[in-house]
Amino acid sequence: MDIPYNSTARPxxxxxxxxxxxxxxxxxxxxxxxxxFSSYILxxxxxxxxxxxxxxxxxxxxxxxxxxxxxxxxxxVMGWASLKMNNFAGYKRNQGITILLAIVFIxxxxxxxxxxxxxxxxxxxxxxxxDGHLERVKGDTxxxxxxxxxxxxxTDMTQITHAWQYRQIAREESIPIKLTDVKSxxxxxxxxxxxxxxxxxxTGLHALHIIGGILVMAYLWGPGxxxxxxxxxxxxxxxxxxxxxxxxxxxxxxxxxxxxxxT
Amino acid sequence: MSNQPDSHDVQQQVRKQKQxxxxxxxxxxxxxxxxxxxxxxxxxxxxxxxxxxxxxxxLVAGFMMHLSTERKIVHLVLVLTxxxxxxxxxxxxxANRPGNRLHLH
Amino acid sequence: MSTTAAAHAPxxxxxxxxxxxxxxxxxxxxxxxIFSTDHKVIGVQYGITALLFLFLGFSLMMMMRWSxxxxxxxxxxxxxxxxxxxxxxxxxxxxxxPELYNSFGAMHGTIMVFLGVVPLAFGAFGNLLVxxxxxxxDMAFPKLNMFSYHVNLVxxxxxxxxxxxxxxxxxxxWTSYPPLSxxxxxxxxxxxxxxxxxxxxxxxxxxVNLLATVIQLRAPxxxxxxxxxxxxxxxxxxxxxxLAFPPLEAAGIMQLMDKVAHTSFFLPTGxxxxxxxxxxxxxxxxxQHLFWFLAHPEVYVLILPAMGIVAEIVANNTRxxxxxxxxxxxxxxxxxxxxxxxxxxxxxxxxxxxxLSTFFQTTTMIISIPSVIILTCLVLSLWGGSIRFxxxxxxxxAFLPMFGIGGLTGLPLGFGFSDxxxxxxxxxxxxxxxxxxxGTIFALFxxxxxxxxxxxxxxxxxYWGKVHFFTSFIFMNLIFMPMFSQGMAGMxxxxxxxxxxxxxxxxxxxxxxxxxxxxxxxxLGLAQIPFIINFFWSVRHGEKIPNDNPWDATTLEWxxxxxxxxxxxxxxxxxxxxxxxxxVPGHAxxxxxxxxxx
Numbered sequence: 001m002d003i004p005y006n007s008t009a010r011p012x013x014x015x016x017x018x019x020x021x022x023x024x025x026x027x028x029x030x031x032x033x034x035x036x037f038s039s040y041i042l043x044x045x046x047x048x049x050x051x052x053x054x055x056x057x058x059x060x061x062x063x064x065x066x067x068x069x070x071x072x073x074x075x076x077v078m079g080w081a082s083l084k085m086n087n088f089a090g091y092k093r094n095q096g097i098t099i100l101l102a103i104v105f106i107x108x109x110x111x112x113x114x115x116x117x118x119x120x121x122x123x124x125x126x127x128x129x130x131d132g133h134l135e136r137v138k139g140d141t142x143x144x145x146x147x148x149x150x151x152x153x154x155t156d157m158t159q160i161t162h163a164w165q166y167r168q169i170a171r172e173e174s175i176p177i178k179l180t181d182v183k184s185x186x187x188x189x190x191x192x193x194x195x196x197x198x199x200x201x202x203t204g205l206h207a208l209h210i211i212g213g214i215l216v217m218a219y220l221w222g223p224g225x226x227x228x229x230x231x232x233x234x235x236x237x238x239x240x241x242x243x244x245x246x247x248x249x250x251x252x253x254x255x256x257x258x259x260x261x262x263t
Numbered sequence: 264m265s266n267q268p269d270s271h272d273v274q275q276q277v278r279k280q281k282q283x284x285x286x287x288x289x290x291x292x293x294x295x296x297x298x299x300x301x302x303x304x305x306x307x308x309x310x311x312x313x314x315x316x317x318x319x320x321x322l323v324a325g326f327m328m329h330l331s332t333e334r335k336i337v338h339l340v341l342v343l344t345x346x347x348x349x350x351x352x353x354x355x356x357x358a359n360r361p362g363n364r365l366h367l368h
Numbered sequence: 369m370s371t372t373a374a375a376h377a378p379x380x381x382x383x384x385x386x387x388x389x390x391x392x393x394x395x396x397x398x399x400x401x402i403f404s405t406d407h408k409v410i411g412v413q414y415g416i417t418a419l420l421f422l423f424l425g426f427s428l429m430m431m432m433r434w435s436x437x438x439x440x441x442x443x444x445x446x447x448x449x450x451x452x453x454x455x456x457x458x459x460x461x462x463x464x465x466p467e468l469y470n471s472f473g474a475m476h477g478t479i480m481v482f483l484g485v486v487p488l489a490f491g492a493f494g495n496l497l498v499x500x501x502x503x504x505x506d507m508a509f510p511k512l513n514m515f516s517y518h519v520n521l522v523x524x525x526x527x528x529x530x531x532x533x534x535x536x537x538x539x540x541x542w543t544s545y546p547p548l549s550x551x552x553x554x555x556x557x558x559x560x561x562x563x564x565x566x567x568x569x570x571x572x573x574x575x576v577n578l579l580a581t582v583i584q585l586r587a588p589x590x591x592x593x594x595x596x597x598x599x600x601x602x603x604x605x606x607x608x609x610x611l612a613f614p615p616l617e618a619a620g621i622m623q624l625m626d627k628v629a630h631t632s633f634f635l636p637t638g639x640x641x642x643x644x645x646x647x648x649x650x651x652x653x654x655x656q657h658l659f660w661f662l663a664h665p666e667v668y669v670l671i672l673p674a675m676g677i678v679a680e681i682v683a684n685n686t687r688x689x690x691x692x693x694x695x696x697x698x699x700x701x702x703x704x705x706x707x708x709x710x711x712x713x714x715x716x717x718x719x720x721x722x723x724l725s726t727f728f729q730t731t732t733m734i735i736s737i738p739s740v741i742i743l744t745c746l747v748l749s750l751w752g753g754s755i756r757f758x759x760x761x762x763x764x765x766a767f768l769p770m771f772g773i774g775g776l777t778g779l780p781l782g783f784g785f786s787d788x789x790x791x792x793x794x795x796x797x798x799x800x801x802x803x804x805x806x807g808t809i810f811a812l813f814x815x816x817x818x819x820x821x822x823x824x825x826x827x828x829x830x831y832w833g834k835v836h837f838f839t840s841f842i843f844m845n846l847i848f849m850p851m852f853s854q855g856m857a858g859m860x861x862x863x864x865x866x867x868x869x870x871x872x873x874x875x876x877x878x879x880x881x882x883x884x885x886x887x888x889x890x891x892l893g894l895a896q897i898p899f900i901i902n903f904f905w906s907v908r909h910g911e912k913i914p915n916d917n918p919w920d921a922t923t924l925e926w927x928x929x930x931x932x933x934x935x936x937x938x939x940x941x942x943x944x945x946x947x948x949x950x951x952v953p954g955h956a957x958x959x960x961x962x963x964x965x966x
Contacts (some may be wrong), residue, residue, distance in 0.1 A: 003506060005584050013583060014334040020580040024336045027344040030570050030611050034348040035615035038355055039633065044652055046359060048637070051649065059295060066291050073327055074284040077277075084273045143642065161305050163298055190629045194649035197631035201622060207779055246327045247398045254319045258312035262298035263305075270814065347611055347708045355657045358712065358724055366718030 007234045022241045026248050029209075033252050036202050040259065042252040045139060050157035053195050054263075055166030056119075056188065062261040065108050066253065072101035073250045076217075076243040083236040088228055091239065095221045098246070102214045109207055116196070122177060122185040127245050129153045130175055134187070137176075146175040149199065163262060199260055206256060216242050283326050290319050403518075405510035406934055410517050411496030412823070417521060418488035422809075423896075424528075425479035428472040430893050435464040436866035437886035456751075458536060469864035470539040471556070475531070477542030478560065479611070481666065482567050483524050485804065488812055490609070491520065492746045494578055494602045498817065500925035500932065501599050503587025503941035503963070508580040516573040523566030530559035541862060543659060546634035546652050550626045558884055561624040568617045576611040578602060587924070587963075589943035594962070596923045596947040597690060600697050601676030604704040605669050612665035612708065619658035621624035626650075653718055658669025659712040668707045671771070672700060674811035678746055678764040681818050684921045685761040687958050689948035692745035699738035699745075706735040716784045717791050726783045732782040741774055743768065754951075754958075761831030763814030766841050767807060774803030777852065792862075796856025798848045806844040813840075813899070820903075821918050826910030832898040839895035846888035850881045920959050923947055927963050 004010070005017050013020070044052055075097045082090030120134040122144075132149025150171045160166050186192055190200040220235075220242055227235040294315040302308045325331040330341075357363065395404075404410060429451070434443045440463060443450060447462020458468040498914045499507055507513045530537040535554015538544065549557050582603045586595070595603075622633040635649025683690045690696065712720065712728040747768055756759065777799040780786040790796060813836070820828050857878045859867040866882040867874050917926040924943070928936050941963050949960040 003510070003585070004504075010584050013336055015336070015584070017580055017584050020336070020583050021509060021512075021576050023333075023340060024576045024579050024610060025572075027340050028576070028614050030341075030344050030348055030616055031351075031611050032614035034351065035618035035661075038352040039618070039654055039658070042355060042359055042651060043350070043633070043649065045356070046651055047649060059298070063291060063295050067288060069350055070284060070287045073323065074280055077327055081277045081280075117357070162302065162308060164301060169329045190625060191629045194632065197622075197625065197633055197649075200629075201625060201631075201633075205621065216584060241316050247323055251320055251323050255316050255325065258294055258298075258316050262294060263309045263312050288559050343607075343705075344611060350473075351615060351657075351661055354709070354712070354724075356656070356728075358653070358657065358720060359651070360716075360719040363719065363724050 003099075006115070007231070007237055016237060018237060018241045019244075022244050023029055025069055026244070029248060029252075033202070033205075036198070037255065037259070040198045040202065046192060050160070051193065053193070054160055056162030056260045057199070058115070059163065059261050061108055061112060062257050065105050066257050068101050068105050068108070069250045069253050072098045072105070072143060073247050075101065075226045080236065080239045080243050083228075083239055086232075089141070090223075091228075092221065092225075095217060095239070099217050099221060102217075106207060106210060106214075113200075116188045119188040120146070120185050121152065121188070121192070123176070123183040124181050125183050126181070127153060131175065132171070132175065134185075142179045144177050144179060147173065149175045150180065170218075187220070194219065202256055206249065206252055209252070213242070213246050213249055216245070226259055229250065280327060284290050287319055287322060290315050290322075370697065373817060387871040388489040403514060405506070405514045407495045407499050407507045407510065407513060408823070408932060410513050411492050411494075413517050414487045414491030414495060414520070415493075417491055417524065418484055420522060421479050421483035422485075422488070425476050425484055426893060426896075428476045428479070431464065432469055432472050432476065433863075433886035433889045435469050435864050437883045439464075439865035439868055444807065454536070461726075462741040464864065466864040467536065467539060470541075470862065471531070471536045473862055474538045474541050474544075474560075475527070478527065478538070479671070480804075482564070483527060483668050483845055485808060485812070485945075486571065486666075487520060489600065489808065490578075490605055490669065491517070491574060491584075493673055493812070493815055493819075494574075494605070495675065496823070497920050498599055498602050499585070499934055501923050502597050502926060503924050503937065503943060504581060504585035504589055505935040507577050509577050512573055513577050516570045519566050520570035521574070523563045523570060526559055526563035526566060530563065533559060538725070543663070544623065544655075545659075545673070546623060546626065546650075546655050547636075547639060547644060548655060550635060552625060557920060558624065558627055561620050561627070563616060564620050565624075568613045568620070571609045571613055572617075574608040578606040579610065582606075587941040587943050590962075593694070594674075594943060597679040597693065597696050597700075598673075598676035598923075599678075601672040601700055604700045605672045608665040608669050608672075608704055608707060612662045612773065616662035619655055623655065624762055632938045634825045647819055651732065656715055656718065659857075660714045661708075662756055664711040664714065665704075667800070667803070668703060670808050672703070674767065674808040675700070675742055675746070677811045677815040677818075678751075679766050680761045680921075680923065681764045681814050682746060682749050682948060683948045684818075684919050685756040686750055686760065687950045688749065688753045688755075689950055690745065690944075691748040691751070692741075693946070693948070695741055696745050699741040702738040703735065703742070703816070706731060710735055713782055713787070716787045729782060729784055736775065736779065736782070743772060743775065759828070759830055759837060760818035762834065762837045763810045763817070766837070767810045767814070770802055770806035770810065770844075774799060774801075774807050777802065790855060792860055793855035794859045794861060797861055798855060800849035801848045801851075810840075813837075816903070818919070819925075819931070820906070820910075821913045822925060822928075823931050824907050824910070825908050826908075826912055827918070828906045828910055829839055829902050832902045836895060836899040836902070839898075840892060843888045843892035843895055847885050847892060850885055854878045913927050915917070917961075920957070922959050924962055927961055 003017065006013075007016055009016050028199060045192035075094045079091045079098060082088070096252055103174045108253055118135075120132070122130045122134070124130065129152040130146050130149050131152050132146035137145060138141040148171045150169050155169055160169070188196050190197050220238055224238070225235070227238070294312055297311045297315070298308065302311075330337070369751075401409065404413075430540060431443055431446060434441075442462035443464060444612035447459070450459035450464070450468070451462050453459075454468060458465055458471070460796040464472075495507065495513065499505070527537075533555050537555055538549070538560035539552055540549035544557065544560065582599060583596075622631070625631040626633055632648055634652050635648060635650045636652060637650075639648060668743060679690050679696065710728060710731045712724070713732045716725060717726075750765075757765075777795070781790055781796060781799060817828050817833055820826070842939060854867075854874075857874050859874055859878055863869070866879065868879060871879045913930065916928065917931045920924070922945075925932075926940060927941065942965075943962045944964060944966045945960060945962050947962055949962075951958045952960055
């Protein structure tokens with residue numbers, strides 16, 4: 001049984017079915033990420049002065065990831081354009097690059113996540129609070145070293161309202177600490193504060209969307225590409241739809257990056 | 264787009280897309296650079312970041328996603344969506360203002 | 369509506385030689401009944417699953433009603449079963465503990481709304497009828513449709529499984545307000561959240577499918593203003609599901625993180641539970657905003673398909689066009705639109721200032737206008753009609769005043785000053801149950817009796833249908849009408865003892881009413897037995913329909929063979945007329961199908 005307008009456009013709407021479908025889906029995604037960004041704003045304006053961190057994230061890496069995602073969007077378009085021009089090899093190459101770039105994005109993201117799990121805030125028994133990268137000392141179970149650390153209790157955090165101010169805080173290259181002097185310590189995982197919570201949720205959900213996109217594009221690149229031989233127009237449309245989804249994922253990052261990393 | 268454009272048309276499109284890509288990369292550098300400037304006002308730095316993001320978003324949505332030439336019904340759905348998104352964001356934030364919060368003491 | 373309907377499909381398809389696409393290969397049991405991409409089979413799947421969950425949700429409530437009427441006493445008949453299933457911590461000697469009551473209460477609401485009414489109204493009726501009514505061979509994305517159903521089923525299984533995890537199911541109301549929902553012991557809430565993610569995703573995909581289908585697959589000649597109102601109602605419902613559900617999905621993820629990853633999206637600073645200091649920085653009201661952003665449009669998701677069903681059955685059984693078709697269409701669009709900006713009328717008591725509360729009171733009052741327009745059009749449609757009082761018509765006739773009561777009793781809740789007194793009382797329960805139970809569910813019953821012949825080729829038994837109707841009508845009113853006065857007297861919701869612990873404040877009359885209401889509830893349960901028997905018995909033994917259009921209806925679903933084959937229509941359909949050409953002067957018959965040439 002044939003569903004009409006699967007590949008050909010319906011005259012009055014001017015669209016084929018999957019195009020309508022993907023835009024409807026993307027509308028719902030706007031609401032999904034919109035709710036998360038609204039939550040971000042709410043949590044941020046509600047935060048006590050000095051409680052909302054700035055500059056916590058690695059901006060050069062974030063910028064690199066932004067470059068990667070933008071480039072992957074272009075290669076996705078070029079893949080679709082290749083199909084339009086009957087250049088299947090070009091599609092394979094461009095779509096392949098898109099997928100690879102997406103995988104690199106995820107790798108960088110997971111490096112960033114791991115990095116956050118090594119970033120600690122340590123409360124000492126004497127009242128000092130040290131913030132920095134934690135490294136265990138080999139051979140001494142009681143000793144840790146905080147790299148690039150600073151004393152939170154000696155810094156007026158209410159004055160740190162921008163990433164560039166955070167970078168200007170004077171840091172000590174390594175602060176040795178005995179675990180017996182430690183009252184409590186916590187890494188910058190999701191539960192650390194409201195910022196890390198919303199950061200992990202927004203970027204985590206975004207990453208899940210990237211992985212979903214990788215799966216779809218990999219399918220179209222691999223087993224799904226046999227449709228090129230049987231129904232090239234429909235296959236081209238599929239590439240277009242996947243591209244639209246991919247651009248949306250890029251769009252979310254275009255907002256997430258400055259909001260989370262830069263401001 | 265199920266009409267078959269000729270090869271030249273598509274190549275024009277590809278050239279345009281590459282220009283958009285270059286513009287997006289430049290804007291990214293601009294916004295990162297702006298964040299390094301010693302601006303004191305939080306409002307100003309957020310405004311700059313959002314302005315650049317909006318421009319980038321217009322480029323991606325308008326040209327890479329071909330929204331600018333898309334059909335009316337798609338525009339209608341998106342206008343509706345953005346209205347509701349804005350209403351949701353604004354009303355939630357309004358409800359959080361001190362005048363709308365419980366005073367327990 | 370049963371799985372045997374699909375078994376007829378290949379046979380009927382064989383009988384029609386002019387069937388354009390003649391693939392009648394036997395797909396096997398699994399691909400015909402379990403993993404079918406045919407919207408009719410999927411519609412039946414949604415329908416049967418939803419009816420089962422409605423039964424489960426109702427059963428939970430029947431046991432809760434015992435606790436309300438006779439708190440602390442062992443539940444007769446089912447007490448021992450409860451103890452076996454839930455253990456002596458939750459149901460010692462068959463007595464419902466407050467914790468079990470809360471668990472049943474939260475799940476009753478969740479199941480009825482998300483696993484009962486929505487899948488039945490939108491998943492079943494929408495899937496089954498919309499492609500037929502628009503002259504399409506199937507939904508736009510049949511495989512996605514199949515996937516959506518199974519995601520819904522998985523969500524349902526997760527919700528059901530939550531009863532059996534240590535600590536029991538979610539216990540913080542269907543509204544799951546934090547901090548309680550996050551801090552409550554056990555993993556039931558986690559199951560609830562994960563289940564909701566599945567259910568929401570299923571709804572989202574289903575709505576994409578429905579909207580794309582209506583936009584793209586209308587038959588030639590079927591312009592927007594020739595659509596049956598049922599399809600319009602489903603269309604607006606689709607938009608509500610599409611745009612309102614995602615914020616709840618986002619909130620669900622955040623609450624899941626709060627529970628599992630110990631974030632504090634919704635836990636405020638300074639909160640301690642016992643001596644445990646909970647990480648702060650969060651905002652409990654954020655959950656409420658995001659939840660109600662969905663849950664308000666959700667109630668219009670519950671009512672709109674019902675209004676659509678009422679319109680179809682009224683037009684057909686008055687032999688008249690619906691009065692005010694255009695008004696109905698524009699009012700339903702206005703209703704859908706406004707439904708997004710009224711949500712904080714569920715939050716008047718959270719400390720909002722007068723300006724904000726005025727905004728939401730205003731939008732809430734405005735939204736009552738399209739609602740009244742729709743009800744008025746449906747009521748006016750009866751005037752001058754040649755009314756056939758068959759079972760479907762009885763149900764939709766009852767819908768009209770019942771929805772009227774439900775809607776009007778919402779007004780004091782919509783105003784802040786009166787909601788102050790009525791919020792979280794039994795008045796609220798009465799209000800929303802009037803709209804959903806003798807409202808929506810009656811319309812759904814009517815729809816089942818009405819479209820059953822198209823799916824099975826047989827009528828449901830008319831006598832027992834009327835018994836089902838009259839008994840249900842009486843008992844529903846006996847259940848919910850007293851709750852208005854109980855609520856106005858100050859009886860609060862979600863109390864396992866029905867207010868007995870502050871009986872002195874409520875007065876004996878209010879407390880004694882609990883017993884009457886409970887008896888009515890159990891009687892309502894008994895009243896469903898004829899329906900259940902009728903539903904299954906009539907598949908094989910119901911009176912056979914004389915032709916493919918037994919109700920003499922105008923809309924396209926009646927222009928198919930019975931049951932419709934794969935692809936639905938045996939010849940290409942073109943639409944020449946509007947959806948309600950009944951009693952057209954000068955015409956030989958009192959109805960003209962939409963596909964009949966001018």
